[in-house]
Structures are given as structure tokens and as C-alpha cells.
Amino acid sequence: MEIYLPIAGMSINFFLVLGIGGLVGFLSGLFGVGGGFLLTPLMMMIGIPPAVAAASDSNQIVAAASSGAFAHWRLGNVDFKMGLIILAGGIAGGTIGVQFVKILRAAGNFEFVMKVVYVLMLGLVGGAMFMESLRTILRSRDPGAAAAVAEVSEPKLARLFAKMPLKMNFHRSGLQTSAIFPFAIGTIVGIMAALLGVGGGFIMVPAMIYIIGMPTIAAIGTDLFQIVLTSANVTLQQAMVNKTVDLLLALILLFGSTIGAQFGAAFGKRLKGEQIRILWRSSSWP
Amino acid sequence: MKRILFLFLVLGLGCLWAAPAAAFTPEVKQKVVTAASKNLIEIGLSYSGDQVHFFGVNPVPGSDLIIKLTAEKDEEIKFSVKGKVGPFWMTVKQYEVTGAPFIYKIHASKPVKEIVSEAVAQELELGYPAIRHKMKMHLSSGAAAADDGDKVFKGMLKIKEEANLYNIVEDPARLQVAEGKLFKHYFRFPPAATEGRYQVESFCFSKGELVGYGKDIIEIKKVGLEHWLTQTSQNRPVFFGILAVVIAVAAGLLVGVIFGKGGHH
Numbered sequence: 001m002e003i004y005l006p007i008a009g010m011s012i013n014f015f016l017v018l019g020i021g022g023l024v025g026f027l028s029g030l031f032g033v034g035g036g037f038l039l040t041p042l043m044m045m046i047g048i049p050p051a052v053a054a055a056s057d058s059n060q061i062v063a064a065a066s067s068g069a070f071a072h073w074r075l076g077n078v079d080f081k082m083g084l085i086i087l088a089g090g091i092a093g094g095t096i097g098v099q100f101v102k103i104l105r106a107a108g109n110f111e112f113v114m115k116v117v118y119v120l121m122l123g124l125v126g127g128a129m130f131m132e133s134l135r136t137i138l139r140s141r142d143p144g145a146a147a148a149v150a151e152v153s154e155p156k157l158a159r160l161f162a163k164m165p166l167k168m169n170f171h172r173s174g175l176q177t178s179a180i181f182p183f184a185i186g187t188i189v190g191i192m193a194a195l196l197g198v199g200g201g202f203i204m205v206p207a208m209i210y211i212i213g214m215p216t217i218a219a220i221g222t223d224l225f226q227i228v229l230t231s232a233n234v235t236l237q238q239a240m241v242n243k244t245v246d247l248l249l250a251l252i253l254l255f256g257s258t259i260g261a262q263f264g265a266a267f268g269k270r271l272k273g274e275q276i277r278i279l280w281r282s283s284s285w286p
Numbered sequence: 287m288k289r290i291l292f293l294f295l296v297l298g299l300g301c302l303w304a305a306p307a308a309a310f311t312p313e314v315k316q317k318v319v320t321a322a323s324k325n326l327i328e329i330g331l332s333y334s335g336d337q338v339h340f341f342g343v344n345p346v347p348g349s350d351l352i353i354k355l356t357a358e359k360d361e362e363i364k365f366s367v368k369g370k371v372g373p374f375w376m377t378v379k380q381y382e383v384t385g386a387p388f389i390y391k392i393h394a395s396k397p398v399k400e401i402v403s404e405a406v407a408q409e410l411e412l413g414y415p416a417i418r419h420k421m422k423m424h425l426s427s428g429a430a431a432a433d434d435g436d437k438v439f440k441g442m443l444k445i446k447e448e449a450n451l452y453n454i455v456e457d458p459a460r461l462q463v464a465e466g467k468l469f470k471h472y473f474r475f476p477p478a479a480t481e482g483r484y485q486v487e488s489f490c491f492s493k494g495e496l497v498g499y500g501k502d503i504i505e506i507k508k509v510g511l512e513h514w515l516t517q518t519s520q521n522r523p524v525f526f527g528i529l530a531v532v533i534a535v536a537a538g539l540l541v542g543v544i545f546g547k548g549g550h551h
Contacts, residue, residue, distance in 0.1 A: 002334035006515040011334040011477035063534035067542030108366030108377035232531045239527030
């Protein structure tokens, strides 16, 4: 069954888009992350213009993250103060990023820059996670070493950032740290959200836990909160500046990913954490 | 005497000026009566291109036929020429191309160059060499090279042919002519054919001379939701952006309620 995408200006198989949404949703449900970083390249592979793929994925992410953000908000897992600082960075970064997209499209090099940033980013994040999982598995075979490593891996960076200026109290996270790093990471993720159509959870959550030093559950809740608003800003900016948001495409993706995510979450319960991280690493190799 | 000479000169120049115009103005020739299976193509949700059948009567039985499909308006396109910069393959220069039709398809009863001379083909824009001649290129970034013209033209043909927007079929099997008089064929409008007016011109040539001409107009229009989404995104981008966000948030929350687990991400 063919469906005509009005903004992409092309006709495409409805079930192919739904299936891709479903696959990415399955992986999202399994790994508990977004899927923007997988969705944009897959959209490009089936012929969606890169700028439309990135902008429509941002739109889909707003939907995908909003239900989770709402649930975490009700459970009290959102550190609003931290979230708003990251969000300020995210809005600035997203707005700059959309202008980058405009300039790069005019120069004809958007696709090239997008691919390079993807390869670098996924290579770095994936590599780091793979190593971490491998270490955890090796450690689990040697309980003595595990205790020693755990002591060394106290967040040194968190202590360093806590000494920087613009110190603030974050009650929900039980932290007193500088606002500079959360703003900076928000800006970087905002730029990437515009360039790649990703939510950026895979960078934001580790940064919140390991660098800012937030509790895991607050990091996840706060991340979802900022993703909804950062992606909403990117969607709005893309619609205004580049006119590349295909709402129809975003809705089909959302429909597919929602169903996929339910299966993914059910499947995920049967696997161990380290096994999941290794699988995740394999799936994100660029 | 001088006056008479002057008059001859003026008349002579007038004829010279008028001659090519008379020879190449297709509308003044005998009318080729044609009919299309439809004149309006609607782009709805399930649009995946369309096929329009054409029927016609050749006014000079036995003459050669060339049918041309083009968009009424030419388009301006930006072409990026890729090259190696260090280890990377990226855009090194850009050309703005004008004068090339958005869509260009020809059906001919035999090869175009066997039917008409190069001059006539160029005047009536029949065949790729005529398009190459008409196309104008302007370098907007990067450094020009001598063979850029051919490179860009070949690149354009490749892109257009792959999107099924350009093709030339010189085959009597595709353009069927019954008893040298009644002809029928069809044009496929690919999904990439956007909204606008398209013209299908039928030319009849006898011994290289244009003897008949007919024209059909086909309009492609987005309808319903497709029309509304396109118009809104282009004309009211702020509203469209806000709408996209509101729909996404509502859909996300609805999913959360339905599955009761707070969705994913």
C-alpha cells in the first residue's frame, strides 16, 4: 500500500515506514532509549531526503518522549531546575543547529556533514559503552577486582564540575554543582538534535549520571523532560526555517514505534543488563 | 528607383525575419485532434504516480509522429558537483541550472533524428541535444572547469531518468499507429511529478516538415489532506510547526494512556 508524503514529495510503501518505526520502537523498548539516531539513517536509506528525515524524526521524538516524560513527572523523577538549565542550552543549540542546516543545505553539503557527525558520535558513544559492558562482564568473573574498580570510578568529573562557578542547588538530584556544564551539554545535544534528528538521550543520560553526578532515575526523568521541549523547539524551527517537517511521516513512524516498543520492553525483561548493553552496542555500530 | 529598391529591401528583410517564425510556429499547422483519458490528476493519500492514455488522429496519414510531454514551467535547479577533498567525497562546486524542463518525455514513431533536421529539433525542443542547447548554467560556488557543462548535463539526465521524469522512447510499439492515421500511447506520471500544469504536444512531420500539431493540458493537483498539509507548511509555517508539536504531544500522551506504561524513549 503506497502512501504519498506531502512534504517529502514522494510516494512510499506505508508498511515499510511502519515496519521501520516498529523495528526502531522495538530496539527503543528493549534498550530504554530513543531511536532517533537509528531512524534518521534508516529513513535516508529508503529515499527520504536527509533534511526531511531529520526534521520529521524530531517531530516523532516529541511524541515518543512525551508519554514517558509525563509518567516520570507524575512519579517525581524530573529535576525541573536541572531540566530547565539543560533546556535553555538545548533551545539555544537547537536554534543554532537549524541555522546550520540551512547554511549546509544551501552549500549542498548537509548530507555529508550529517554522515560524518553520525559516524563520529555513534563510534564514540558505542565504543565507550562496549568497553564498559565488557569490563563489567570481566569484573563479574573476578569479584575482588570489582570492588576495587568501583572505588576508583567515583565520578571524578562530577567533583571537578562542582568546583566551577555558577554553583546551584539541585534538590531533586541532591546535588550542588555548577550550571555551566548542564547548559553546555544541552547546547551540544540541541545542535545534534537539529543536525541529525536525534533526541540525544544516549549522550545526555550518561553525561548526567557520570559527569554531573545525578541519580539514574532522576537523570532519565529529567532527560525525557528536556527531550520533549528541545525536540519541540527543533520541530518548530525546522518547520519555520527549512519547511521540512513531514507530519504524516512522523505520525506513521510514531504508530509503528509505539507498537514495536511494547514488544521490545517485554523482550528486554528476559535479558540481563550487560547483555542488553552489548546488543545495543552492536546495533549502533555506524 | 531608390524608393523601389528600399521597399524590396524592407520586404526582403521582413520575409527573412518572418520565414523561420512561420516554419516553426506549430499552432498554425493542421490540428491533430487528440483526447486524453483524463486531464486532471489528483494527488491524494494513496497517490503513487498515474498513467494517462492519449488518442489522436493524424491529419496527414502516414506522416511521422513525435509526442512530447513537458511541464508548462521550466524549473530552476541547483546541482552539486561532488569531488574529493582530502579523503572525503563532498560538494566542491554548485551550478544553478535554468531552462531545463522539470519533466521531459518523448514518444516517437521512429528515431527523432530520422524524422527532423537538427535545426527543427532544436527549435521545437525535440530530443536531448535541444535541451542541452536551451539549458543555461550559472556557477554559484567553486571553480569552473572546461567539461562542467557536459558533466552537469549528463548528471541531470541521470537523476531525471532515474526518477522517471525524463525518457525518450523511439519505438512504434510504444506509439501505436493504426493504418497510419489513428494513434494511441500513454505517459506515466511518476510520483515525483509535482503539482502544476503539464502539456502533451503532438507533432506530425512529413518529409521533415511540420504538417500537424495538437496540444493537451494535464493538471496535477494535491487534494484533501495532502493539499492542506502542503499549503499550511508553506504558507503558515509557524502555525504548522506548533500544530506538529501539539499533535505529537497529544499522540504521545494518548499512547501513554492506552498502554499505561508511560510509553518509551
